[in-house]
């Protein structure tokens with residue numbers, strides 16, 4: 001196989017999406033090489049997952065009352081230290097500085113637990129339920145300077161059931177995330193996916209709307 005794509009994953013918590021990438025990367029033909037995991041939270045269980053997989057870790061925490069610029073500089077240093085070709089945000093709960101986003105334009109991915117452009121920000125499952133939505137899901141997108149924005153690549157969608165609550169919806173959405181996020185990573189690593197002029201391009205075709213997979217196709 002040709003050289004694998006050096007990839008850094010940024011987390012803040014449990015790291016189930018990180019785990020999905022670590023599992024995928026054990027496959028001999030998976031094109032991403034997870035070279036580092038960075039957390040802003042020293043207690044994140046995702047750090048343990050990385051250590052168990054033999055992946056280098058770094059913690060960049062935001063000290064209370066410390067200037068934001070100090071965190072931004074430390075994060076950029078940690079990311080650049082791994083010399084990645086791809087940066088994956090997997091539940092990273094900090095706003096990333098514009099300079100770092102710019103530096104990795106077209107090489108930084110995020111997953112957001114909603115069918116963007118619906119429900120940017122937090123509490124997406126609760127908001128979908130409160131709104132009486134019949135459909136919900138998750139979106140993988142390139143990161144641009146606007147929060148939870150940037151060209152969408154792939155969505156996974158499900159039908160909300162009458163007995164769904166926030167917890168069940170979260171679990172169903174996460175199960176789909178663990179399938180679609182490594183898949184998008186594969187496309188990137190195989191050089192089938194790129195971003196141009198704020199548009200995602202897959203197999204040389206601009207994605208004017210994200211591709212959508214349904215829950216029953218995934219789980």
Ligand code: GRF
Pocket residue numbers: 011012013014015016017018090091092111112113138174177
């Ligand atoms: C995911 O649901 C993702 O959509 C959101 O943060 C969550 C991270 O979960 N951005 P985990 O740490 O990967 O379990």
